[in-house]
């Protein structure tokens with residue numbers, strides 16, 4: 484790769500469009516928002532609108548913004564695979580009676596949290612000069628594990644050219660290789676297009692101590708190391724850090740709930756990592772290029788772990804709009820927690836870091852399931868040539884955003900209770916909506932229900 488190509492790389496965000504079955508089923512043990520809001524009434528229309536508003540705002544900032552389609556839910560092939568038989572309506576009704584938790588898993592709109600879709604390594608970091616993708620196996624939860632196959636299909640459709648994009652199979656779906664994708668992966672660099680440092684964060688290793696006591700650690704060190712090998716990363720530029728078990732026990736089920744990196748900046752909580760000092764020294768020694776690393780460590784007495792989890796301060800996005808500066812994209816909950824808001828004001832005012840603006844978004848519907856601004860997006864660094872090779876159907880444009888908004892309003896319900904998941908009418912509505920979406924975004928026959936007739 485030439486230096487010129489490196490200079491022109493951008494970081495694009497691909498956000499998951501919230502699906503029509505967005506609901507609160509309390510499926511994620513260790514995710515305190517999911518548990519707290521279990522069985523409450525959701526508003527899928529508002530959820531999808533809120534996510535789209537964020538995408539639209541980032542587009543308006545001049546950033547490259549993509550959109551990942553929702554998955555087909557309730558997923559009847561999963562229920563059939565679990566032994567439920569009959570017509571679609573019979574399957575839904577039998578699942579509701581015999582195993583409502585399986586129905587809820589098959590109906591979750593969790594693919595919206597695109598940060599868990601895959602781990603992505605930019606071409607500047609990989610030995611073969613291609614962008615590498617490994618879809619996450621998400622094997623810690625059934626409702627998330629069933630996303631992987633379609634996610635892999637979607638990513639291949641969006642990034643099709645094999646001379647530019649390498650797609651790996653998900654890691655074997657077994658606890659020893661639990662992988663939750665980019666939510667546990669951060670890249671630091673001087674320029675997006677220059678070789679960067681890839682930082683993988685795991686919650687447990689097979690022989691690693693200490694481990695969380697209360698909540699599960701979803702990502703393993705072995706999974707991180709396998710992905711680094713698959714992506715042909717240079718080992719001197721790759722680091723594996725252990726997430727602090729106390730953080731996991733406070734509800735930090737992914738590292739992106741307690742740390743966010745962008746370009747040369749690492750914003751993190753004091754209790755994010757087992758050994759932040761070693762990580763910092765390693766970054767200082769290894770980051771190449773003109774920019775020096777900028778660490779913004781937020782102390783526990785400024786923002787506690789509980790406040791971090793309640794506000795999702797560290798699940799903010801850090802973005803570099805083309806007009807300059809670095810902006811922090813935060814959830815409204817940050818504004819509602821005075822100490823968190825004060826910390827943000829301090830960070831934005833501090834000339835020692837490049838963050839100069841904050842944008843607040845209402846993402847309450849997703850937040851109530853533990854998904855903040857950064858959960859909703861998958862970052863992909865792209866050179867000009869790679870960007871030109873992306874399937875145009877994936878890019879958001881102002882016209883497409885308008886069309887999607889109208890599509891949401893046409894098809895989505897404004898209230899949904901977990902009991903409604905067995906309603907055959909909901910299945911029908913979702914299929915009608917997704918069928919229309921594939922035409923609107925020119926996606927072809929993406930969904931199982933379109934393929935099997």
Ligand SMILES: N=C(N)NCCC[C@H](NC(=O)CCC(=O)O)C(=O)O
Pocket residue numbers: 506507508509510511514517518591593596598599627666736737739740852853854855857858859
């Ligand atoms: N941090 C990132 N990157 N993503 C957030 C994912 C939230 C998701 N919540 C859920 O799956 C809750 C679904 C429910 O309970 O209905 C999860 O726990 O995996």
